[in-house]
Amino acid sequence: MRVAVVNFSGNVGKSTLARHLLAPRFNTELIAVETINADEGGENIRASQFDELQGHLLTNDVAVIDVGASNIEAFIHAMNQYRKSHEDFDYFVIPVVSEVKQQKDTIATIEALMTLGIPPKKIRVVFNKVEATADVLEEFGPIFGYAEAEKKCVVRPDATVYVNDVFEKSKGLGKTVSEILIDPTDYRAKLKESKDEDERESCVQMILAKRLAESAGENLDAVFKVLFK
Incomplete structure (x- = not known):
């Protein structure tokens, strides 16, 4: 399983979910496509080193890639240049929080991934930093509405990480x-x-x-x- 954690928006918990949810359960090291947040641990790789990243994906069956908000545009541009490179990933996980801006950025991220030809079934949304008493369907209404109308991603209410x-x-x-x-x-x-x-x-x-x-x-x-x- 090779997974990229992405979102145009910052402050949605990409690194937290990559580090605590994905990497331990895939039993693999986290690779951070990021020039900041170096204290999160793992191997750091700049978006300009996309060919090096592809080499890693092509020679490893398991990988978790954390793409920082400051590098996602370069990351998507690189995938567009290296045609079909998105096929090296099994899934693109998009964390989202309830703030309106982050939900809009999440939809923009999904649209950008779709322009690369990534199938909707590979794009998975995780609802993050949710209060235990919150109504997920109501709090993330724009995301569920978009998913229902456009059929460009997979959203499941149970894919919710609560505040802890x-x-x-x-x-x-x-x-x-x-x-x-x-x-x-x-x-x-x-x-x-x-x-x-x-x-x-x-x-x-x-x-x-x-x-x-x-x-x-x-x-x-x-x-x-x-x-x-």
């Missing part, structure tokens, strides 16, 4: 949600034994992160399952 503080905590811990979940350390026992204040605080943060990670992990598992069915 673990994503922010994971940055400070330097771990993915999956890594937090599989950490075998008994932090409660370690907390009781430790006399060092910094270590105690670190234990507290890991205990909280592991609790949050359980609900986030269940959510991400469900989204991953519905996203590619």
